[in-house]
Amino acid sequence: MNILIVSQYFWPENFRINDLALGLVERGNKVTVLTGIPNYPDGCFFPGYGIFKKSREEYGGVRIVRIPVVPRGRGGALRLIINYISFTANACLLAPFLLRSKFDIIFFSLSPLTEGIPALVMKKMKKIPVVFWVQDLWPESLSATGVVTSSLALKAVEKLVRFLYLRCDRILVQSRAFIPVIEKRGGDAKRIAYFPNSAEELYRPVSVEPDAPERKNIPEGFCVMFAGNIGAAQDFETILSAAEQLKEYDDIHWVIVGDGRLRPWVEAQIEERGLTKTFHLLGRHPVELMPRFFSIADVMLVTLKKEYIFSLTIPSKVQSYLACAKPIIAAIDGEGARIIKESGAGIACPAENPQALAEVVLKIHRMSNADLQDMGLRGRSYFEQHFERTVLIDRLHNWIKELKKGE
Numbered sequence: 001m002n003i004l005i006v007s008q009y010f011w012p013e014n015f016r017i018n019d020l021a022l023g024l025v026e027r028g029n030k031v032t033v034l035t036g037i038p039n040y041p042d043g044c045f046f047p048g049y050g051i052f053k054k055s056r057e058e059y060g061g062v063r064i065v066r067i068p069v070v071p072r073g074r075g076g077a078l079r080l081i082i083n084y085i086s087f088t089a090n091a092c093l094l095a096p097f098l099l100r101s102k103f104d105i106i107f108f109s110l111s112p113l114t115e116g117i118p119a120l121v122m123k124k125m126k127k128i129p130v131v132f133w134v135q136d137l138w139p140e141s142l143s144a145t146g147v148v149t150s151s152l153a154l155k156a157v158e159k160l161v162r163f164l165y166l167r168c169d170r171i172l173v174q175s176r177a178f179i180p181v182i183e184k185r186g187g188d189a190k191r192i193a194y195f196p197n198s199a200e201e202l203y204r205p206v207s208v209e210p211d212a213p214e215r216k217n218i219p220e221g222f223c224v225m226f227a228g229n230i231g232a233a234q235d236f237e238t239i240l241s242a243a244e245q246l247k248e249y250d251d252i253h254w255v256i257v258g259d260g261r262l263r264p265w266v267e268a269q270i271e272e273r274g275l276t277k278t279f280h281l282l283g284r285h286p287v288e289l290m291p292r293f294f295s296i297a298d299v300m301l302v303t304l305k306k307e308y309i310f311s312l313t314i315p316s317k318v319q320s321y322l323a324c325a326k327p328i329i330a331a332i333d334g335e336g337a338r339i340i341k342e343s344g345a346g347i348a349c350p351a352e353n354p355q356a357l358a359e360v361v362l363k364i365h366r367m368s369n370a371d372l373q374d375m376g377l378r379g380r381s382y383f384e385q386h387f388e389r390t391v392l393i394d395r396l397h398n399w400i401k402e403l404k405k406g407e
Helices: 016-026 077-098 113-126 140-145 151-167 176-184 236-245 263-272 287-296 316-323 334-343 354-365 369-386 389-406
Strands: 002-006 030-036 056-059 062-067 105-109 130-134 170-173 192-194 222-227 252-257 279-283 299-303 328-331 346-349
Touching (some): 002 113, 016 062, 105 389, 236 354, 328 354, 334 346
Parallel strands (some): 030 062, 222 299
16 A cells, blocks of 8 residues: 655654554555654754755655745744745645655644644545544644633634534544543544554663663662653643652652753753752653663653543653553542553552652652563553554554555
């Protein structure tokens, strides 16, 4: 089959859509990705890329066609909106000329929502089915993170969401809790299917040498590690407050592997709260090194703000942690917390509750290494049963074949 993926973000940016595209190629499909010029998360074009540079390239057998965009910058919501609009408008205008091949199906993921517009333009022109993978619920996620606060803008986004749901041939959701919300907005239950995130094959249990470079900036002691974006949704206020409550335990170290727009604020808070000896920001590192960092940690941490919308989602880092057989502390509500409890891979506590988080960290800190290892192994077993990459990509491949037959 000849599959077109519309995704504003793609390799060398680090998103799960990269691995999904590779998985479809592995199954003998031709895959083309319509995407933008890589600029996430720093907000400027990656070295070697530009409006007239590397507009076409290949990644693991995936053909990449790049559309000019205005880089997202680091200047807040307005610049981000301009970034989204630039991809959407240019993709609608240029894709019909750049993508003359005959495709069997179009696949896109809702992040950002606006990439669905060029996908539907191509659907109308090519007269082929569209598969929509919902990673976030809009407009709720925009409101919860503070990216958009205008009620008029949020209503406009809701109308666009409904427009997209009504016109897609198959809607895939990363969390079962999304289904009732999507049904209320026009998504026919017969067209909705559960398709959770997996984790790339590189996420597996590994061990690292005592002198490994990944250990360089991680002090000896009990390591609570958070890996990922330092943003508004991740609720660093709760993490910092819990760390502040436990700073007398100088052998407990909070290690953050990642970067994001709130990093300067977090750095200031570390100084203000007197956490320089126990709270460590390691910055962003290549995704290939993540399992090595994870192996050094005693426990992995996932947090989200206390918002209804976040209680419905499963943070994608959960699958990565499970795949690496690491015990997990989850300061989250709802579906994500359910998975931690059901898997037996760790302990969940309510979101935005620093006292509860501090108590869980102390509880885990007092556990034996054998108990922590058992937690991690239970998590790995749960991952293999529910989120294993090969099974999920096979499932997607079969859905695409069914849609092609029925077009």
